[in-house]
């Protein structure tokens with residue numbers, strides 16, 4: 636979609652549904668993260684627009700991020716702005732990318748960074764003109780693929796395994812945590828207010 640890399644998780648999947656639905660939804664989100672963050676393939680994010688929350692997470696799962704150089708496009712884990720909380724594995728993914736202090740600032744404030752600031756924070760690796768995002772991503776891919784694959788894969792796994800193991804060990808507890816959190820009346824109300832605000836902006 637033009638202007639949007641990803642709008643993040645579908646908020647309607649987290650509103651007004653049964654606990655069984657929330658559990659299945661969260662398992663699928665975990666699965667996406669485990670597959671993408673744990674992939675032994677080279678993954679390059681070609682970020683052609685805004686990328687809030689789950690969209691930012693997907694980009695952070697990649698090995699390298701190239702973003703369109705347009706200050707109207709912003710990226711970040713903005714969960715607190717919705718009245719929800721980025722779970723520990725979202726947080727770990729961000730820490731592994733930009734470090735602890737920058738992550739704490741980002742997460743507490745639910746900060747969305749316009750592209751130039753995202754580059755400054757290390758949230759993305761490179762900015763290119765909007766019409767060059769795909770070609771720059773292809774060029775980066777060639778560079779990454781030129782490294783001997785077994786060595787690159789082992790290195791990637793060494794860097795990411797502790798975070799992945801942490802979720803694998805606590806998967807069911809994390810699902811229970813999500814379900815009890817998201818089904819709270821106060822959290823449902825926050826999500827509703829956020830969705831209403833989104834619609835009013837039009």
Ligand SMILES: CCCCC/C=C\C/C=C\CCC/C=C/C(=O)SCCNC(=O)CCNC(=O)[C@H](O)C(C)(C)COP(=O)(O)OP(=O)(O)OC[C@H]1O[C@@H](n2cnc3c(N)ncnc32)[C@H](O)[C@@H]1OP(=O)(O)O
Pocket residue numbers: 638639641642643644645646647685687688689690713714717719720721722812813816817830833834837
């Ligand atoms: C210690 C205790 C810990 C407990 C923790 C336990 C568990 C953790 C709990 C929760 C974790 C949840 C993690 C959540 C992750 C997420 O990803 S939440 C989603 C975040 N996404 C957003 O905030 C995006 C909001 N949207 C926008 O900013 C904009 O819509 C846009 C994507 C920049 C696009 O802008 P524009 O092109 O102007 O389009 P519109 O704003 O008009 O939107 C078009 C329609 O799309 C609807 N929409 C937009 N985003 C979403 C979304 N994410 N989900 C569902 N629907 C979305 C928007 O309402 C419009 O709908 P209508 O056309 O009006 O029907």
